[in-house]
Amino acid sequence: MSAGLSGTYAINGTTLSLQPTEGRWLERSSFGIDGNGHPIYSGVRQFELRFQLESMSDLQQIINSYNSVGATGTIVMDLPQWGAADFRFYSYSGCTLREPEYGPYFEEFNEDVTLLVMNIRTQ
Amino acid sequence: MQLSSSQIELLRSRPHTTKLYLSIFQPKPIFKARINDATIGFGSRIIIFNTVTLGSVTDIEAGMTLLIGSSDGARDVGKIRVKSASGVQIVVSENSNINWQNAQYLTVLKYWELWPVFPRIIQNANPEDVTFYKDYDVAYSNQNTVLGTIPCAGPHRAAFLDAGSAQLYYTATGSFNPVGAILSYDWTFEGGTPSTYNALTPGLVSYNAPGHYITRLTISGSNGGVDTTYRNVSIYDRPENGTGTVPLQYEIGNIEGSRGEGGYTASIKLHNPTGDIYDGALVVLFTDDVYGTTDISLGGNAQNSSKIFMVGYILKGSIRWNYADSYVDFDIGSITEVMKKTISFSISVESKVNPQYWFELKDLDVRRAIYHYSRWHSTLLSVADLQFLGQDFPIQYFDADRESLFDSLDNLMRGTLIGEVVSDRQGKIWFETSAEATPNSTGTFVQSMILDRRDWKGQPILEEEIEDDISFLELGGIAYSGPATGTFAPLMACAPGNAPSFRGILDRRQGLALASQTQLNQLVANLWANKNFKYKTVDVELAGDYRNLDIAPQETVLVNILPQDTIRRISLSQLYVPSSMSWNFDATAQFLYPRVSLASVVGGRASESIIIPAVPDGGGYGGRFPRIMLPSIPAFPGLITPAIQYIQAYLDPATTPVVSVTSVFSLTMDPTNTYTPSGTFYRFPSTVYGTYAIGITVSGWYRVGMNVSIYYSTPNNADDVDVYLTRNASRYVGIGGNFDFTVPGNFTVPRPFGYNSGDSFIAFFLANDELSIGVATSDSITVGGHVTVEFIRPA
Numbered sequence: 001m002s003a004g005l006s007g008t009y010a011i012n013g014t015t016l017s018l019q020p021t022e023g024r025w026l027e028r029s030s031f032g033i034d035g036n037g038h039p040i041y042s043g044v045r046q047f048e049l050r051f052q053l054e055s056m057s058d059l060q061q062i063i064n065s066y067n068s069v070g071a072t073g074t075i076v077m078d079l080p081q082w083g084a085a086d087f088r089f090y091s092y093s094g095c096t097l098r099e100p101e102y103g104p105y106f107e108e109f110n111e112d113v114t115l116l117v118m119n120i121r122t123q
Numbered sequence: 124m125q126l127s128s129s130q131i132e133l134l135r136s137r138p139h140t141t142k143l144y145l146s147i148f149q150p151k152p153i154f155k156a157r158i159n160d161a162t163i164g165f166g167s168r169i170i171i172f173n174t175v176t177l178g179s180v181t182d183i184e185a186g187m188t189l190l191i192g193s194s195d196g197a198r199d200v201g202k203i204r205v206k207s208a209s210g211v212q213i214v215v216s217e218n219s220n221i222n223w224q225n226a227q228y229l230t231v232l233k234y235w236e237l238w239p240v241f242p243r244i245i246q247n248a249n250p251e252d253v254t255f256y257k258d259y260d261v262a263y264s265n266q267n268t269v270l271g272t273i274p275c276a277g278p279h280r281a282a283f284l285d286a287g288s289a290q291l292y293y294t295a296t297g298s299f300n301p302v303g304a305i306l307s308y309d310w311t312f313e314g315g316t317p318s319t320y321n322a323l324t325p326g327l328v329s330y331n332a333p334g335h336y337i338t339r340l341t342i343s344g345s346n347g348g349v350d351t352t353y354r355n356v357s358i359y360d361r362p363e364n365g366t367g368t369v370p371l372q373y374e375i376g377n378i379e380g381s382r383g384e385g386g387y388t389a390s391i392k393l394h395n396p397t398g399d400i401y402d403g404a405l406v407v408l409f410t411d412d413v414y415g416t417t418d419i420s421l422g423g424n425a426q427n428s429s430k431i432f433m434v435g436y437i438l439k440g441s442i443r444w445n446y447a448d449s450y451v452d453f454d455i456g457s458i459t460e461v462m463k464k465t466i467s468f469s470i471s472v473e474s475k476v477n478p479q480y481w482f483e484l485k486d487l488d489v490r491r492a493i494y495h496y497s498r499w500h501s502t503l504l505s506v507a508d509l510q511f512l513g514q515d516f517p518i519q520y521f522d523a524d525r526e527s528l529f530d531s532l533d534n535l536m537r538g539t540l541i542g543e544v545v546s547d548r549q550g551k552i553w554f555e556t557s558a559e560a561t562p563n564s565t566g567t568f569v570q571s572m573i574l575d576r577r578d579w580k581g582q583p584i585l586e587e588e589i590e591d592d593i594s595f596l597e598l599g600g601i602a603y604s605g606p607a608t609g610t611f612a613p614l615m616a617c618a619p620g621n622a623p624s625f626r627g628i629l630d631r632r633q634g635l636a637l638a639s640q641t642q643l644n645q646l647v648a649n650l651w652a653n654k655n656f657k658y659k660t661v662d663v664e665l666a667g668d669y670r671n672l673d674i675a676p677q678e679t680v681l682v683n684i685l686p687q688d689t690i691r692r693i694s695l696s697q698l699y700v701p702s703s704m705s706w707n708f709d710a711t712a713q714f715l716y717p718r719v720s721l722a723s724v725v726g727g728r729a730s731e732s733i734i735i736p737a738v739p740d741g742g743g744y745g746g747r748f749p750r751i752m753l754p755s756i757p758a759f760p761g762l763i764t765p766a767i768q769y770i771q772a773y774l775d776p777a778t779t780p781v782v783s784v785t786s787v788f789s790l791t792m793d794p795t796n797t798y799t800p801s802g803t804f805y806r807f808p809s810t811v812y813g814t815y816a817i818g819i820t821v822s823g824w825y826r827v828g829m830n831v832s833i834y835y836s837t838p839n840n841a842d843d844v845d846v847y848l849t850r851n852a853s854r855y856v857g858i859g860g861n862f863d864f865t866v867p868g869n870f871t872v873p874r875p876f877g878y879n880s881g882d883s884f885i886a887f888f889l890a891n892d893e894l895s896i897g898v899a900t901s902d903s904i905t906v907g908g909h910v911t912v913e914f915i916r917p918a
Contacts, residue, residue, distance in 0.1 A: 028712075029709065029711065029712040029714070031580065031666075031709075031712075031714060031716065032580040032581055032664075032666075033580065033581065034576065034577060034578070034579065034580055034666040035575065035576025035577060035578070035579050035580075035581075035582070035583075035666075035688055036576050036577055038137075040137065040138075040580060040666045040667070041137070041138050042138055042140070042709065042711075042712030042713060042714045043137075043138035043139055043140030043413055043712075043713060043714070044140060044712065044713050073362060073363055074362065074363050118711065119713065121140070121413070123138075123413075123415070123416045
């Protein structure tokens, strides 16, 4: 990981042409409770970017980023830093992407585009 | 694996993250050619080739794998072990299953794998004389006397290049020579730096290019034994750093291992496969790990090889291709799973101080049996580390049936030492007596860690025994001193004592190799105590990647359960060993965690000996059953072992002819087998016909058989022929009484061949029951007696 001062969402250092409408850290997978009553969490987190409406060109940037990673590669994502004292961005390396999901077309725009960033180490 | 206290703290720091990578070793072809022999067919061993398209025959080494195919590089016809190669021929192991044909494609891989090695026995002209060959054409010479070394070189390995280099650790620690010979080591590291090394521990060897390599270790003993082992090493680029990387799109499940099964298995589904997927391919699962915020891998038995999670082989017949969805799935198993599918021949060896024959082995004990079988009847030592732990004993015989390599060795351990053969996750095979049968078990084993509520998920599951499983346990075996002294002591013991407990079944085991009655008494006590321990098993699902735990070698964990840890408020602080483990891997969360089943390790109160009587006791039933009276066996002066005594005695009657003969002499019990005749013989007048009987008085014998023969001789004429007539008979004569023998039937004395009228001749007879002699000549004959008495002792 490395501290980033971009203040925007970026993939491999390139700012997304359309910033997401929403972004959130997802709840980590829990594998139960240990004998001491502590939840057992996975060591990596996931972040979800949601775009309510996205033009074809903006969507293509995301799709191209996913394709460049391919099925086996990793990327560097600039995301709001998990657990920071203020709203700032952080460059997380070694991340993987799930293929973007999108809803119906609204005229020439895509609705409800979701990009899930996985395998994010925040420690 | 025992971790330090700081490592245990790391183990407990969360979260745990594990990236699990899959490596499939791709052996390198080093020679290609085509068969050039129009006469070749089933059973061929000498493969003549031409049209070499890769490499040279000098690149081929013994033990490599030869593929036979219908096209270049194919293996559709079969594969076989190379024995040697030179000129234009490759010599392979004995075979009958390969349909050799001219022009088939041959590919030799730089790859050593597990094969059975078949002996060959040739019967010579003397049907009791055979010539034994260790590997079809390796004649037996001194292989059972010059014992080599079980070499250890660590696991098969896989790793990524980081900053252009991968550092792998090597040591031959754990290698064992049964005769204590001084050992020298010769390492070769293909693709590594240094490329060679000549001592026990090379330490870190650097690799700086992706590829698949072979590491070779040859250990030479000062007694002349030489043993070689090979390890496969796969080096990859990280996925983001190059194209020479691992297969990434795969799923893994059903990772399970148990001491009962002897190793591990797992199922893998590989999407969009590239490279060769084949039966017997080596698979290495290796990791990147984070414990808390520390990048470190913990656990694994091999020194400095914690990143190696599991080593296995694609199991024969498990590969299933799905061409529609472009994936292949297959099962992998530990080397012990491959051993289960590898069948060898029956083997028997006997312990000798100085072996002379192929069925004798020098100072046989369990470890030497393991070495002998692994070295000469398989290629197991070439592909895996083996290590024996615990107490070993001399054994007189080692017999392996026509069964799998695994069963032969596992049955040896189970039958002699109440032990098992178990592969750990990294592929090392451990030969151990079960913890429950180990003397001082609670103080013998390394304690891995203390397991408490910090380490498990939810609650531990305890199997609580309300009643005893085993009410009475009886063990027996032999304390054999070895061939030098050759003494035996049969021993038996029972637990809980002479009286059984009130619930449970009866369990008996015999045939153990033992040291003493004291050792056996404690062994049976420990085994009984463990079988009946109240909390015999504990199952826990662990809260993280606890790779320091494994099913072998046996290492104890101290399980501390507090009352608040279970619904039943059980309090327990007890030693256990892992008996089985299953692993779950969540690839999304990168979380690897096991469920482990633990078996108790408790000591028992030294139990009671069972005195083995020299002679079965016929009493003890108070007259309710008929008392069987066995006759005492009469003492026979000087007689030690033979059941049959031959006593020869010549009748030595008076020279006066008699018509009938009865009780002509008393037979004196003579300890020697022969009895010198005293001289004169019966003479029958030539005109006397009739029945003659010879009576023998013998007393006190259980059974007497007598052989009868007549010997004719005409000493007055040199050209006369001696004639023998023989009649044999035997009968029981009763117990403890006297009897008379009379020889049955008529025994006619014919005119001897070449007899001239007027010549006299002498007839001798041996009396057995009745012997009637009719004299048909007009000449007088002399009849003598020759008695052979056979004494047969009761069984």
